[in-house]
Amino acid sequence: MLYSEKVMDHFKNPRNVGVIEDADGIGEVGNAKCGDIMKIYLKIDNDIITDIKFETFGCGSAIASSSMATELIKGKPVKDALKLTNKAVAEALDGLPPHKMHCSVLAEEAISSAIKDYYDKNNIPYTDDTFKSLAHSHEEE
Amino acid sequence: MNIYADNAATTKTSRTVIDAMLPYFDKFYANPSSLHTPGQEAMEALTRAREAVAKCIGAKPNEIIFTSGGSEADNQAIVSAAMIGKSKGKMHIISTAFEHHAVLHTLDKLEKEGFKITLLDVHENGMVSAEQVREAICDDTCLVTIMYANNEIGSIQPIKEIGAVCKEKNVLFHTDAVQAVGHVHIDVKDENIDMLSMSAHKFHGPKGVGVLYARTGIRLTNIIEGGAQEKGKRAGTHNMPAIAGMAVAIKEACDAIDTHTPKIVKMRDKLIEGLLQIPHTVLNGDRYSRLPGNVNVCFEGIEGESLLLMLDMDGIYASSGSACTSGSLDPSHVLLAIGRPHEIAHGSLRLSIDYDNTDEEMDYIIEKTKKVVEYLRNMSPVWSDLKKGKREYVIQ
Ligand SMILES: Cc1ncc(COP(=O)(O)O)c(C=O)c1O
Ligand SMILES: [Zn+2]
Numbered sequence: 001m002l003y004s005e006k007v008m009d010h011f012k013n014p015r016n017v018g019v020i021e022d023a024d025g026i027g028e029v030g031n032a033k034c035g036d037i038m039k040i041y042l043k044i045d046n047d048i049i050t051d052i053k054f055e056t057f058g059c060g061s062a063i064a065s066s067s068m069a070t071e072l073i074k075g076k077p078v079k080d081a082l083k084l085t086n087k088a089v090a091e092a093l094d095g096l097p098p099h100k101m102h103c104s105v106l107a108e109e110a111i112s113s114a115i116k117d118y119y120d121k122n123n124i125p126y127t128d129d130t131f132k133s134l135a136h137s138h139e140e141e
Numbered sequence: 142m143n144i145y146a147d148n149a150a151t152t153k154t155s156r157t158v159i160d161a162m163l164p165y166f167d168k169f170y171a172n173p174s175s176l177h178t179p180g181q182e183a184m185e186a187l188t189r190a191r192e193a194v195a196k197c198i199g200a201k202p203n204e205i206i207f208t209s210g211g212s213e214a215d216n217q218a219i220v221s222a223a224m225i226g227k228s229k230g231k232m233h234i235i236s237t238a239f240e241h242h243a244v245l246h247t248l249d250k251l252e253k254e255g256f257k258i259t260l261l262d263v264h265e266n267g268m269v270s271a272e273q274v275r276e277a278i279c280d281d282t283c284l285v286t287i288m289y290a291n292n293e294i295g296s297i298q299p300i301k302e303i304g305a306v307c308k309e310k311n312v313l314f315h316t317d318a319v320q321a322v323g324h325v326h327i328d329v330k331d332e333n334i335d336m337l338s339m340s341a342h343k344f345h346g347p348k349g350v351g352v353l354y355a356r357t358g359i360r361l362t363n364i365i366e367g368g369a370q371e372k373g374k375r376a377g378t379h380n381m382p383a384i385a386g387m388a389v390a391i392k393e394a395c396d397a398i399d400t401h402t403p404k405i406v407k408m409r410d411k412l413i414e415g416l417l418q419i420p421h422t423v424l425n426g427d428r429y430s431r432l433p434g435n436v437n438v439c440f441e442g443i444e445g446e447s448l449l450l451m452l453d454m455d456g457i458y459a460s461s462g463s464a465c466t467s468g469s470l471d472p473s474h475v476l477l478a479i480g481r482p483h484e485i486a487h488g489s490l491r492l493s494i495d496y497d498n499t500d501e502e503m504d505y506i507i508e509k510t511k512k513v514v515e516y517l518r519n520m521s522p523v524w525s526d527l528k529k530g531k532r533e534y535v536i537q
Contacts, residue, residue, distance in 0.1 A: 011450060017520045032484030032523055035444055035464040035472065039522040055522040059446035059463070063520070 003060060004094035010064035015071050018053040025121065027113025030106050036062045038110040040070070044118055047078050054110070061093075061100040062107075068092050069107035082115055082130065084108055108133055143456040144502045148343075148434055149292055149320060149493035150460060154386070155345040161389040162347065165382040173379050174370060183381055190388035194352055197395040198337065199328035206353045206361070206371045207384055211319035211340030212243040213364060214353035217375070218315040218336040219247045219286055221355070221362040223256060225313070226283020233281035237261045237269050238478035240288055244317055245474075248286075257281070263478045267296030267426040271303045278310045289318035289327070289337075293462055293475040293491055294426030295435025297325065304333025313359065319343055319351075323394030324432055329354055339391075341383065346390030350383035401496040405433040408494055408503050412436045415507030416490075419514055421527075421536045425476060425489065436492040439476070439485045441536045442524035443517040448490055451513040457506055462489040484523070485535050 003011070020041035028039040036058035043051035052074050054066040069089045073081040086104035090096045096104055116131050118124070145153070165186070171179035173187045188202070195202045208214045219234075226232060236248055238260045252258045261273050274285055285307050290297045300316055307314035315336035318327060322337075323344025329337055335356045342348040355361055367376025413424060413436055421441035440448070445463030452459055462473025464487060471477070472486035481489075492506065518524040526532040 011447070012454065014520070019525070028522060032487070034483070035487040037522050055520055055525060057442065057521040057523045058444050060450045062444075063447055 006094040007064040010067040011060045014067040025114040025118030029109040040110040040114040061103040065103045065107040146492040148495045152345045158386045158390045162382040162386040193388040208351045210351040214338035215243040222284035222313045224362045231283035233257045235285045239475040267294045286315040289321035294437045295432040296426040297430045301332040341387035344394035346387045347383045423536045434494045440488045455509040460491045463487045
């Protein structure tokens, strides 16, 4: 099998699929040209991610990575969510095939991008360092 | 229900073929190059196999070279024609943008060695014309290589007309007929074909055996050097079980074309019509000049690999041209060649059916595909944008 049982479980029964109409932060990364797009919606209350939803256009591992990433940060403080790495997503899925690691990178980026949107909307200050994954992640692929 | 609908990738080896192969493992196992009696018995079987293959495509037995499959036959045909061309100072080769990689990568290699390669544009319906070939031929052209039928989108090319142009212009013509042999009638003489590649596993024969047909008088260049097998043009002890199997398979397939085709075409057309009922879906490849068992469509707003995984859960085994299934970052070069934009090419589905499939299976595939496409569209941000008018539909 190409994928682990965990990946298949999250692919078959993705957690947190959907949209949040009154989201506090929205992030979209990837593009249809390269075959994967992820969109993350966050509801944030008192710095805690109280709800999270995703929409994904992409392969099995892209869908599974979105699902797992949302599970990993749901109910967590925003600061913890910012620390989520693509490696942590891949590990939680019991690994991804090497040529599919970019899907987990996309999940990390999508979450960073949604949090950045939340920071921007609420004028929360941040440094260049805070969202460095957004600038660098493409080199890591 | 389990439905194998990936016959363009490979077919099930037929029972008669397996039975024909078995004696060559433990009974007629001698080397056909050996002088002793059992060796000569094997040689006779090899001769019979060569005759059987030749007969099915209207060739002469001495024009048949056994290879390890379609890829090797493609490599040898192209390299041979290139070497003939080079000896005459002709270094130009014409092909198309949607050939199999066995052809395209061989051409890449020749380009690095100084050959000039022209890849003809493929029309949106998956066709190239003899006129395009005529316009591209120049004094330096040594080879035209154009596939008989495309492996992804199934379009059947006007081979006889292309061959006639090549003949008139005195240019060698090779066709990769891996997807066509055993599925449509082919006559190499009537269709002006100088060289042709085929592969047994695409018509219910074993994997790892194929044939290069090369018209008498064409000097071949070895891809595999060694012993004197195949008139010294393809070294290596003959794979007798596979060759014997291939001979039975090709006869069985060619004999059945007229009786099988109507049923397969009927199922194919039902499938095409059913799938095109899904909104924003387009057929790839010509509607009529098409392999009997090939269906290939693009669905807007979804990605092919997830589509395949979902169908697999329903017991439907198909294929796709998405980047994630091609193993590269780009979707299928075939879909790009017919002008499908990247985002659409990622959402392709190929179903390649066969005589063994049934009408009920077609209904089941249509029903399940409709559900799966809807399900994936409902979680696709691309689809939401399309519905909200934030993005324009590529497929109307
Ligand atoms: C059009 C075409 N050419 C060449 C090949 C390669 O054939 P084989 O797998 O026998 O090397 C294939 C099969 O994948 C094919 O579809
Ligand atoms: Zn992917």
